[in-house]
């Protein structure tokens with residue numbers, strides 16, 4: 001696999017097998033006195049051993065184990081990580097390696113960004129979603145008071161290594177979750193990529209490494225133009241205003257909705273809004289609906305008001321108005337579009353019918 005790094009973004013990521021990457025030389029040059037590796041139960045079982053055996057510098061690393069799942073992306077779990085780092089005497093020149101999906105990189109980045117005002121960290125994403133989205137762009141965060149990513153920071157890792165070899169053990173459902181963010185990247189910025197993705201019948205078998213790299217590049221290029229989300233970067237939130245509200249709604253229920261599934265449903269509803277509000281061509285909407293409903297079953301609470309209330313906490317809102325991203329056509333996205341309750345209810349009830 002070809003190695004590539006992209007220096008035009010705030011922090012370059014490195015693409016390709018970790019063994020062929022600069023990771024090993026980075027560890028010897030940076031030479032932190034202490035290294036901690038943050039994993040969840042699954043990346044502990046499937047990804048950690050490779051790292052510990054392949055890189056001598058990690059032999060003595062402190063392994064910090066988190067319970068897996070979004071419900072653990074919370075302050076109480078951060079407390080445990082901060083306690084471990086404190087007891088082990090970590091200072092800000094030491095190193096935290098986040099080895100996992102978006103929960104590990106979001107929480108690990110957040111923990112590191114406030115520990116002694118900034119502990120250096122590296123992201124090694126192991127889920128598709130984390131590779132194409134969460135590990136890139138310097139957003140860290142945890143859920144709080146029932147709201148997604150309510151607490152967080154902008155803090156870039158000192159390096160990000162993306163090795164699709166880790167995907168060998170990723171469960172099928174997690175491929176689908178990551179695919180949702182890849183579809184979003186295509187819908188907002190790349191019609192040709194969308195055409196390619198829309199032909200896929202079996203994600204795990206048919207999604208090529210080059211296509212994953214295209215998704216990473218889209219995210220990296222958008223972030224490079226607007227690292228602190230003053231404008232353009234907001235388009236990465238397409239599908240997330242409604243998606244995050246759905247994810248928050250289901251977070252503490254018996255049937256939590258995964259981030260990717262919630263985003264997919266958010267994309268579906270926000271695409272319909274795009275048709276009603278911005279004239280997205282009907283045939284574009286039908287293409288989007290056909291693909292999304294193939295992979296993501298429609299699961300919407302009947303209480304539309306509960307979703308609207310959760311949307312009031314969205315970080316893109318201005319002066320109490322809900323601001324949303326909409327598609328005038330596939331491959332093009334506008335941000336800061338005002339969403340009224342009336343327009344939201346019209347679309348929501350369309351899907352409940």
Ligand SMILES: NC(=O)c1ccc[n+]([C@@H]2O[C@H](COP(=O)([O-])OP(=O)(O)OC[C@H]3O[C@@H](n4cnc5c(N)ncnc54)[C@H](O)[C@@H]3O)[C@@H](O)[C@H]2O)c1
Pocket residue numbers: 040041042043046047068069070073100101102103104106126127128129130133134135136137138139140141149166167168169170171174177178259260
């Ligand atoms: N910071 C950002 O810009 C950003 C962007 C998008 C999403 N996110 C966040 O990312 C999170 C979702 O990420 P996610 O879907 O990766 O969730 P996740 O971290 O929960 O990973 C999904 C599941 O896959 C398992 N897993 C990960 N890698 C594996 C591997 N190689 N083999 C076997 N199992 C593996 C995990 O243990 C977990 O059970 C959400 O919290 C979301 O808010 C952040």
